[in-house]
Amino acid sequence: MNRIYDRVALIGLGLIASSMAHAIRRAGLAGEIVGTARSEETRETVRELGFCDKVVDSATQAVEGADLVVLAVPVGVMDEIAREIGPHLAQGTTVTDVGSVKRSVIDAVAPHIPEGVHFIPGHPLAGTEHSGPRSGFATLFDNRWCILLPGETSDPDALARLRAFWEGLGANVDEMDVDHHDLVLAVTSHCPHLIAYTMVGVADDLRRVTDSEVIKYSAAGFRDFTRIAASDPTMWRDVFLNNREATLEILGRFTEELFALQRAIRTGDGTLLFDYFTRTRAIRRGIIEAGQDTDAPDFGRGKTK
Amino acid sequence: MNRIYDRVALIGLGLIASSMAHAIRRAGLAGEIVGTARSEETRETVRELGFCDKVVDSATQAVEGADLVVLAVPVGVMDEIAREIGPHLAQGTTVTDVGSVKRSVIDAVAPHIPEGVHFIPGHPLAGTEHSGPRSGFATLFDNRWCILLPGETSDPDALARLRAFWEGLGANVDEMDVDHHDLVLAVTSHCPHLIAYTMVGVADDLRRVTDSEVIKYSAAGFRDFTRIAASDPTMWRDVFLNNREATLEILGRFTEELFALQRAIRTGDGTLLFDYFTRTRAIRRGIIEAGQDTDAPDFGRGKTK
Ligand SMILES: NC(=O)c1ccc[n+]([C@@H]2O[C@H](COP(=O)([O-])OP(=O)(O)OC[C@H]3O[C@@H](n4cnc5c(N)ncnc54)[C@H](OP(=O)(O)O)[C@@H]3O)[C@@H](O)[C@H]2O)c1
Ligand SMILES: NC(=O)c1ccc[n+]([C@@H]2O[C@H](COP(=O)([O-])OP(=O)(O)OC[C@H]3O[C@@H](n4cnc5c(N)ncnc54)[C@H](OP(=O)(O)O)[C@@H]3O)[C@@H](O)[C@H]2O)c1
Numbered sequence: 001m002n003r004i005y006d007r008v009a010l011i012g013l014g015l016i017a018s019s020m021a022h023a024i025r026r027a028g029l030a031g032e033i034v035g036t037a038r039s040e041e042t043r044e045t046v047r048e049l050g051f052c053d054k055v056v057d058s059a060t061q062a063v064e065g066a067d068l069v070v071l072a073v074p075v076g077v078m079d080e081i082a083r084e085i086g087p088h089l090a091q092g093t094t095v096t097d098v099g100s101v102k103r104s105v106i107d108a109v110a111p112h113i114p115e116g117v118h119f120i121p122g123h124p125l126a127g128t129e130h131s132g133p134r135s136g137f138a139t140l141f142d143n144r145w146c147i148l149l150p151g152e153t154s155d156p157d158a159l160a161r162l163r164a165f166w167e168g169l170g171a172n173v174d175e176m177d178v179d180h181h182d183l184v185l186a187v188t189s190h191c192p193h194l195i196a197y198t199m200v201g202v203a204d205d206l207r208r209v210t211d212s213e214v215i216k217y218s219a220a221g222f223r224d225f226t227r228i229a230a231s232d233p234t235m236w237r238d239v240f241l242n243n244r245e246a247t248l249e250i251l252g253r254f255t256e257e258l259f260a261l262q263r264a265i266r267t268g269d270g271t272l273l274f275d276y277f278t279r280t281r282a283i284r285r286g287i288i289e290a291g292q293d294t295d296a297p298d299f300g301r302g303k304t305k
Numbered sequence: 306m307n308r309i310y311d312r313v314a315l316i317g318l319g320l321i322a323s324s325m326a327h328a329i330r331r332a333g334l335a336g337e338i339v340g341t342a343r344s345e346e347t348r349e350t351v352r353e354l355g356f357c358d359k360v361v362d363s364a365t366q367a368v369e370g371a372d373l374v375v376l377a378v379p380v381g382v383m384d385e386i387a388r389e390i391g392p393h394l395a396q397g398t399t400v401t402d403v404g405s406v407k408r409s410v411i412d413a414v415a416p417h418i419p420e421g422v423h424f425i426p427g428h429p430l431a432g433t434e435h436s437g438p439r440s441g442f443a444t445l446f447d448n449r450w451c452i453l454l455p456g457e458t459s460d461p462d463a464l465a466r467l468r469a470f471w472e473g474l475g476a477n478v479d480e481m482d483v484d485h486h487d488l489v490l491a492v493t494s495h496c497p498h499l500i501a502y503t504m505v506g507v508a509d510d511l512r513r514v515t516d517s518e519v520i521k522y523s524a525a526g527f528r529d530f531t532r533i534a535a536s537d538p539t540m541w542r543d544v545f546l547n548n549r550e551a552t553l554e555i556l557g558r559f560t561e562e563l564f565a566l567q568r569a570i571r572t573g574d575g576t577l578l579f580d581y582f583t584r585t586r587a588i589r590r591g592i593i594e595a596g597q598d599t600d601a602p603d604f605g606r607g608k609t610k
Contacts, residue, residue, distance in 0.1 A: 076575075100525075125525045128602030129589075135602070144524055174521075184518050187508050189525035195500055196526075198563045200585040202555065203492050205562075213489050215591040216479075219449055220405075220430045220494035221501075223598045224529045230589035233582035240570045240578055250507065251567055255560060257510075258503045262556055265545045270381075273545055277538035280505040284434075284535035286520040293528045297433030297440070299604040 004165045005094075006031040009066035011059045011081055012073035013037040013046050014232075015127060016098045018136025020070065021051040023169040026138045036062040037133070038073075046133050060088045068165070071097035071109070076238035079108035086112035094118045094158045100189065100235070102149055102181045104242035118158035121149040123181065124171060125189075131232040142170035143291060149178050179246075186246035190239055191254060194247065196228035197236070309470045310399075311336040314371035316364050316386055317378035318342040318351050319537075320432060321403045323441025325375065326356040328474040331443045341367040342438070343378075351438050365393045373470070376402035376414070381543035384413035391417035399423045399463045405494065405540070407454055407486045409547035423463035426454040428486065429476060430494075436537040447475035448596060454483050484551075491551035495544055496559060499552070501533035502541075 008030040010017040017035065024030050035052035036059055037043050043055045056062050063069050063085045071078055078099060089095065095117060099105040106121055113119040126144035128135065146166040150159050163173045176184070203214045203222065218226065240247055264272040288295045313335040315322040322340065329335050340357035341364055342348050348360050361367050368374050368390045376383055383404060394400065400422060404410040411426055418424040431449035433440065451471040455464050468478045481489070508519045508527065523531065545552055569577040593600045 125522050127525065130602050137602075145522060147522075180513075184514050184522055185525065187511060187514050188519055188522045188527040191507075192504055192526040192530050194566060195504060195563070197582055197585055198559060198566060199497055199500060200588055201581060202496075202558045202562055204584060204588055206492060206555075206558065208485075209489050209492050211588065211591065214493055214588065215595050215597065217430050217450055217452075217489055217493045218592050218597050220432065220490065221497040221533055222493040223592050224533060225497050226585070226589040226592055227598070227604065228526055228529060229582075229585040231582075233579050233586075236582050237575050237578040241573055241575055244570055244573075247570060248567060250511075251563070253507050253511065254503060255563065257507055258500070258556070258560065261499060261503060262553060265549055265552060268546055268549075270542050270546055273542040274538050276506060277502055277534075277536075277541050279509060280502055280531070280534040281538075283505055283509055283516065283519065284531040286516065287523045287528050287531055290520050292520065292523050293532070294606050297435050297442075299532065299606045301599050301604045 002028045002168060003031055004029050004161055004168060005068040007066045008033050008068045008070065009062040010035040010052065010070050010072055011062060011085070012071065013042055013052070013055075013133045014072065015131045015135045015140075016124065017070065017072035018046070018049075018051055018133045019126075019138070019140035020072070020136075020169060022136055022138035023141060025051070027168045029165055029168045030068075034062050034066065042133055049133060051136070059085050063088050063093070065090070067093055068162075069093060069095045071095070071099070074235050074238045075099045075101050075105055075242045076234075078105050082109040082112040086114060089114055089117045091116040092118075094120060094162055096120050096122045096162060098122060098124055100185065100239050101243040102178045106149070106178060118155045120154055120159055120162050121178075122162070122166070123147045123149075123185075124166070126171070129227050129230045131235070139170065141166070144171050145174055146171035147174050147176050147181060149176060149181060182243050183246045183249075186243060186250045190243055190247050191250045193228055193231065193236060194240065194251070195254070196225040199225050200229040307333045307473060308336055309334050309466055309473060310373040312371045313338050313373045313375065314367040315340040315357065316367055316374065316376050316390070318347055318357070318360075318438045319377065320436045320440045320445075321429065322375065322377035323351070323354075323356055323438045324431075324443065324445035325377070325441075325474060327441055327443035328446060330356070332473045334470055334473045335373075339367050339371065347438055354438060356441070364390050368393050368398070370395070372398055373467075374398060374400045376400070376404070379540050379543045380404045380406050380410055380547045383410045387414040387417040391419060394419055394422045396421040397423075399425060399467055401425050401427045401467060403427060403429055405490065405544050406548040407483045411454070411483060423460050425459055425464055425467050426483075427467070427471070428452045428454075428490075429471070431476070434532050434535045436540070444475065446471070449476055450479055451476035452479050452481050452486060454481060454486060487548050488551045488554075491548060491555045495548055495552050496555045498533055498536065498541055499545065499556070500559070501530040504530050505534040
């Protein structure tokens with residue numbers, strides 16, 4: 001018996017929630033999965049796909065009788081959902097979220113959580129460029145990290161259960177300080193996304209190079225950027241608006257360094273360029289050794305045609 | 306009989322040349338493959354690997370009796386090699402190169418090519434983050450583009466043969482104007498590489514986020530950048546020093562746009578962010594429809610552990 005919760009309520013049924021549902025079933029972690037999403041269209045799709053035992057029309061209905069509630073909606077919507085479900089949460093329930101930003105989500109959600117309900121924020125560091133209920137798959141979290149951000153007063157039993165749950169989903173669990181999380185993620189995720197969006201935007205804008213040229217000749221490096229820049233606009237708008245400070249700090253560092261490299265190109269300083277490009281290889285090696293990426297050339301992309 | 310050349314000389318035996326050798330053999334495009342590289346170590350490795358019929362100690366020896374000579378060395382070395390082999394090239398030989406920048410390579414090589422030898426510059430838009438003679442594989446060019454940049458006086462027969470040769474290697478062949486090539490590549494390859502190097506450098510530099518955190522949590526987007534930033538430092542130094550103007554122009558556009566997005570984050574302009582992020586998705590779709598990348602989530606990366 002791997003069951004950890006009797007009834008898990010998934011609020012939002014996109015990439016993350018649907019992957020959680022598939023992985024919950026794979027490991028038998030819950031007695032029952034109840035889900036809800038904003039649109040009737042998504043709810044209907046999920047009924048067809050069948051990865052929830054029950055799909056209901058509102059968040060308040062979904063949390064009824066649930067011992068784990070997962071907020072899996074864009075960061076900007078967390079406040080509204082928490083406000084809505086707050087009064088309906090039963091004593092002893094655990095509430096968690098999967099939002100990509102933590103300080104602002106905690107500020108938005110915590111005030112609506114009643115005494116006796118355990119709010120433990122979380123963030124699985126796993127995702128793809130696809131979104132929506134059809135994009136989920138059971139192995140998304142395997143060997144990825146899930147960060148939990150318990151407060152000092154968090155209930156140890158509730159925390160241990162949530163940790164076991166994420167481990168059951170395939171993830172390695174870490175705990176982290178809230179503001180440190182937002183800074184680390186600005187570096188490893190938020191800024192890379194903004195930069196990729198920007199570069200793809202520049203390519204799209206440039207009148208002297210046509211879109212069809214950009215598309216045809218993308219294999220030389222650019223196509224990796226377009227994958228990242230194909231991610232969901234709502235999710236990413238909310239991330240940047242809600243992790244403003246850390247994102248702007250890292251972008252400031254980034255432009256500073258970029259200007260130094262630009263200057264080296266302008267002045268023909270090959271040594272500076274060579275040394276800079278040599279240093280960055282070590283990080284790649286570390287990522288491969290840590291099992292967080294494949295060493296196969298081009299990520300082992302299959303032949304595309 | 307698919308033989309197009311009797312003897313192909315590969316100058317430089319890294320990723321591109323070794324992949325060409327494997328693909329030449331796969332299709333039977335040459336009677337004989339002769340190769341040379343700078344270091345005895347590489348030459349010895351290639352003798353072991355056996356993808357050349359003959360490995361010789363110098364470029365002048367390699368071009369002897371060759372009807373196709375391929376310069377597959379870093380862009381900054383083209384001048385030196387051309388100067389060396391120029392006097393030893395037989396009438397009717399075709400000389401091509403695979404350098405990632407074209408204007409400066411043409412300026413470096415063309416003056417050393419004798420009358421009656423056909424110099425037709427080229428650039429296969431295919432590569433990986435790995436380098437050296439062990440990194441090559443026969444399918445590297447399959448369904449990728451190879452750009453040829455014949456001059457107005459190029460011999461039509463020599464051009465037709467070189468085109469057939471690249472098609473035999475698996476590539477689709479296009480012709481392009483030299484300066485336009487350098488601009489297009491600045492967009493689709495050179496600037497993305499510089500930006501990726503920069504972002505990885507920032508992550509490595511930041512005192513408040515450790516390298517081990519960056520490595521552990523890279524799956525959220527950053528690891529795609531580290532792949533690009535693991536590419537060969539010599540090759541990329543030479544690319545930037547030799548495509549200075551176009552690279553700096555595109556970087557100028559890039560920082561302009563990045564500042565606009567930074568400003569939107571600072572002022573909380575969610576509409577601007579959302580619209581920007583929506584526009585860039587169309588380009589990704591085009592790339593997938595053109596068969597230049599896979600639509601599988603995360604490039605269909607295999608499980609990494
Ligand atoms: N994608 C990633 O790579 C990733 C990784 C880690 C964490 N996250 C975080 O996970 C969360 C969900 O992301 P996702 O990728 O799963 O997004 P997604 O695929 O776009 O799904 C979002 C879901 O939220 C629902 N929703 C949106 N607004 C709502 C509202 N006002 N009320 C109720 N439901 C609403 C949507 O319903 P409809 O379908 O009806 O619109 C949809 O089911 C976000 O906070 C994101 O930051 C994402
Ligand atoms: N990698 C890509 O993604 C890619 C894609 C398209 C085009 N290109 C272009 O293709 C060319 C080769 O790139 P690559 O990736 O194949 O590089 P690589 O794997 O690093 O190999 C470079 C080769 O050039 C040889 N070489 C270097 N300096 C030399 C010298 N002074 N004399 C003789 N040989 C010398 C090296 O010999 P040693 O091994 O003895 O040092 C090595 O065999 C470059 O111009 C590059 O811009 C690369």
